[in-house]
Amino acid sequence: MTHGRDCITRCRALALYTEEPGRITRTFLSEPMRCVHADLGAWMRDCGMSVSVDAAGNLRGFYSGRTPDGPTLFIGSHLDTVPHAGAFDGILGVVLGIKLIELLQPRKLGFGIEVVGFSEEEGVRFGFPFIGSLALIGELGAAETAIANAIRAYGLDPDELPLAVASEQALGYLEFHIEQGPVLESLGASLGVVETIAGQTRLELMFEGRAGHAGTTPMHLRRDAVAGAAEWIFAVEAEARGIADLVATVGRIEAYPGASNVIAGAAKLSLDVRHREDTVRREAAVRLVAAAESIARRRDLIVTTEVRMEQAAVAMDPRLTDTLARAAGGPLRMVSGAGHDAMIVARRMPAAMLFLRSPGGLSHHPDESVFPEDVDAALTAGMNFFEELEKTA
Amino acid sequence: MTHGRDCITRCRALALYTEEPGRITRTFLSEPMRCVHADLGAWMRDCGMSVSVDAAGNLRGFYSGRTPDGPTLFIGSHLDTVPHAGAFDGILGVVLGIKLIELLQPRKLGFGIEVVGFSEEEGVRFGFPFIGSLALIGELGAAETAIANAIRAYGLDPDELPLAVASEQALGYLEFHIEQGPVLESLGASLGVVETIAGQTRLELMFEGRAGHAGTTPMHLRRDAVAGAAEWIFAVEAEARGIADLVATVGRIEAYPGASNVIAGAAKLSLDVRHREDTVRREAAVRLVAAAESIARRRDLIVTTEVRMEQAAVAMDPRLTDTLARAAGGPLRMVSGAGHDAMIVARRMPAAMLFLRSPGGLSHHPDESVFPEDVDAALTAGMNFFEELEKTA
Numbered sequence: 001m002t003h004g005r006d007c008i009t010r011c012r013a014l015a016l017y018t019e020e021p022g023r024i025t026r027t028f029l030s031e032p033m034r035c036v037h038a039d040l041g042a043w044m045r046d047c048g049m050s051v052s053v054d055a056a057g058n059l060r061g062f063y064s065g066r067t068p069d070g071p072t073l074f075i076g077s078h079l080d081t082v083p084h085a086g087a088f089d090g091i092l093g094v095v096l097g098i099k100l101i102e103l104l105q106p107r108k109l110g111f112g113i114e115v116v117g118f119s120e121e122e123g124v125r126f127g128f129p130f131i132g133s134l135a136l137i138g139e140l141g142a143a144e145t146a147i148a149n150a151i152r153a154y155g156l157d158p159d160e161l162p163l164a165v166a167s168e169q170a171l172g173y174l175e176f177h178i179e180q181g182p183v184l185e186s187l188g189a190s191l192g193v194v195e196t197i198a199g200q201t202r203l204e205l206m207f208e209g210r211a212g213h214a215g216t217t218p219m220h221l222r223r224d225a226v227a228g229a230a231e232w233i234f235a236v237e238a239e240a241r242g243i244a245d246l247v248a249t250v251g252r253i254e255a256y257p258g259a260s261n262v263i264a265g266a267a268k269l270s271l272d273v274r275h276r277e278d279t280v281r282r283e284a285a286v287r288l289v290a291a292a293e294s295i296a297r298r299r300d301l302i303v304t305t306e307v308r309m310e311q312a313a314v315a316m317d318p319r320l321t322d323t324l325a326r327a328a329g330g331p332l333r334m335v336s337g338a339g340h341d342a343m344i345v346a347r348r349m350p351a352a353m354l355f356l357r358s359p360g361g362l363s364h365h366p367d368e369s370v371f372p373e374d375v376d377a378a379l380t381a382g383m384n385f386f387e388e389l390e391k392t393a
Numbered sequence: 394m395t396h397g398r399d400c401i402t403r404c405r406a407l408a409l410y411t412e413e414p415g416r417i418t419r420t421f422l423s424e425p426m427r428c429v430h431a432d433l434g435a436w437m438r439d440c441g442m443s444v445s446v447d448a449a450g451n452l453r454g455f456y457s458g459r460t461p462d463g464p465t466l467f468i469g470s471h472l473d474t475v476p477h478a479g480a481f482d483g484i485l486g487v488v489l490g491i492k493l494i495e496l497l498q499p500r501k502l503g504f505g506i507e508v509v510g511f512s513e514e515e516g517v518r519f520g521f522p523f524i525g526s527l528a529l530i531g532e533l534g535a536a537e538t539a540i541a542n543a544i545r546a547y548g549l550d551p552d553e554l555p556l557a558v559a560s561e562q563a564l565g566y567l568e569f570h571i572e573q574g575p576v577l578e579s580l581g582a583s584l585g586v587v588e589t590i591a592g593q594t595r596l597e598l599m600f601e602g603r604a605g606h607a608g609t610t611p612m613h614l615r616r617d618a619v620a621g622a623a624e625w626i627f628a629v630e631a632e633a634r635g636i637a638d639l640v641a642t643v644g645r646i647e648a649y650p651g652a653s654n655v656i657a658g659a660a661k662l663s664l665d666v667r668h669r670e671d672t673v674r675r676e677a678a679v680r681l682v683a684a685a686e687s688i689a690r691r692r693d694l695i696v697t698t699e700v701r702m703e704q705a706a707v708a709m710d711p712r713l714t715d716t717l718a719r720a721a722g723g724p725l726r727m728v729s730g731a732g733h734d735a736m737i738v739a740r741r742m743p744a745a746m747l748f749l750r751s752p753g754g755l756s757h758h759p760d761e762s763v764f765p766e767d768v769d770a771a772l773t774a775g776m777n778f779f780e781e782l783e784k785t786a
Contacts, residue, residue: 179609181611202654212754213573213730213754214644215732216573218574219641226626229623230627230630233623234620245611250648251607251655253619255645259644260663261595262757267646272654274607337608361605
């Protein structure tokens with residue numbers, strides 16, 4: 001078995017630790033997380049690492065360097081999943097980190113390596129994402145009561161959260177992750193280096209008109225909320241298509257009252273806009289709200305908009321990213337449209353991310369997969385990355 | 394109190410017979426229907442009518458003519474309501490019929506008048522509309538088991554349904570009904586004479602593409618079902634606006650999975666198309682399905698369509714309609730976009746309909762109303778109609 005295949009086999013085995021038999025669902029500090037900790041912890045120990053679970057429930061395995069006081073390279077990703085998930089989102093990055101230590105062993109480097117399996121990234125259990133990585137950078141603070149209670153219920157002590165914070169001696173953070181999108185596949189590429197994690201604006205819009213009888217209301221006397229919403233969705237798509245790398249999505253639309261023979265009096269929609277440059281994203285969002293208002297005015301509708309999320313883009317560290325790109329043989333440089341732990345960790349230390357191709361662009365789906373040869377390529381890139389760091393550390 | 398005001402007061406009082414306190418909901422042979430029968434039946438008797446409830450639960454009051462063997466004019470509408478209804482849809486037509494007899498009394502005409510309060514028109518209780526009028530024309534047949542059981546539970550005998558059929562000696566059928574739309578109001582008119590009840594085509598459509606991550610899927614690699622659906626809704630509106638008197642409505646749209654950060658993999662929509670001419674309606678429906686298919690093809694989506702209802706237009710009787718128009722002082726002639734009992738009864742006898750203006754175009758809504766002066770105008774039209782029929786009957 002190749003190393004890539006072994007990583008995939010491990011991910012598939014770990015996927016059996018789930019809250020829902022027959023499906024992969026593993027939320028923050030759920031019971032199956034204990035099995036993941038035990039399984040990966042045992043492998044870490046076999047690889048000569050010292051293992052602990054910090055107060056945020058992060059699994060942490062440390063492989064010391066040649067000297068006890070050298071800097072530390074962090075390699076991490078998350079161990080939790082969305083409901084009905086695939087087997088690779090997050091956990092593959094942790095498995096790759098341990099695999100690299102296995103391959104390195106017994107060689108020691110000029111820096112220590114700490115592999116972190118974050119307890120929480122998806123935000124499923126408490127609607128609050130990135131609990132694990134926020135704890136690592138010391139920004140979880142005094143956790144919310146519900147989170148603190150979950151920590152206690154798992155047998156950990158929320159008062160010890162300050163001890164979870166990464167040492168000042170951090171050399172940087174490396175995250176391997178599946179792309180969760182179709183770009184690498186569409187270009188026939190195995191790997192991509194992330195330069196920026198896109199910023200996000202999320203809005204909720206409500207178009208309001210007047211409900212009416214579908215048979216008795218002539219077209220020119222209608223104030224049809226669904227028709228207005230449809231015109232706007234079309235405009236959203238046109239706007240996004242017209243600006244390089246902008247993505248804009250209406251993923252949710254509901255009509256009220258929602259009967260086939262009643263003209264909709266209201267339509268509620270979501271808008272998700274992302275771009276690597278905050279100004280481009282913000283200006284697009286402003287134009288799209290203006291387009292909604294203009295459509296509403298023309299149609300005698302009222303539109304209300306509410307900002308649900310506004311998150312700035314996060315750049316990966318240019319130097320560490322260059323190092324990673326060299327290590328990976330100069331692959332595509334790309335933007336991550338999804339948020340990742342690297343986005344959080346980047347606030348405290350240089351961070352870099354390597355994407356592995358997602359077959360079919362699939363993620364957050366039970367059919368999510370990864371090619372063994374791509375995992376092998378990622379391992380090679382990881383080993384080269386160590387060598388590059390050895391030259392400079 | 395004017396006669397118009399009295400009719401309105403009666404409708405508001407009858408609205409208190411409801412299955413849901415605080416709301417007007419009165420379905421086929423529900424308990425509050427007994428109170429409506431008792432209330433209107435007593436008034437009918439006061440007006441010198443003989444009263445019965447037929448095997449379909451229709452309240453029937455007969456006011457004899459000068460001779461016992463003369464023809465019968467039927468005046469009717471329905472006594473049931475949609476859930477959370479207004480106080481006038483249907484029942485106003487029955488109240489007007491009895492009021493006309495009250496005004497006529499003790500005069501006898503060359504024809505008898507039978508006022509029918511249909512037990513069921515809306516189709517709420519069994520998803521099967523027009524139970525009352527179908528029974529009157531002998532087309533309810535051996536009622537479905539559930540309907541037969543409801544008839545028995547009300548203390549009636551479904552085996553006696555054949556006795557509910559209208560006599561061969563029918564002179565015609567007259568129905569007063571609120572417009573349930575904004576046309577009369579927009580023209581500043583009290584009354585309208587219905588020439589045709591529009592035919593209907595109802596479809597359900599499903600656009601299917603591929604769900605995907607809203608952040609990681611570039612616009613050009615998307616197969617977004619909601620974007621395709623939106624383009625089509627826009628096309629539906631344009632088609633209807635381009636053809637005189639065509640109405641086309643998408644009242645229902647659902648996105649799947651329906652999350653703000655997930656590109657919709659599927660979108661389900663309803664389409665309701667109506668026109669007075671069946672060929673115009675059918676051809677429009679064909680073009681709209683073709684438009685959906687063309688949009689789907691261009692966007693690499695799949696669209697499936699399912700016909701849920703296909704109902705031909707029903708013309709009112711030209712002679713009786715001319716008579717009614719003369720009686721009403723030559724008001725606007727119009728198309729009914731909604732179905733009515735007259736549409737069913739027209740299969741057996743000449744039928745005519747008079748619409749009363751709906752303030753705000755509102756119906757199937759607790760704020761549904763009618764102006765007292767419009768009710769007075771309808772009563773005058775009714776009395777004139779009797780005189781017109783006296784001349785010819």
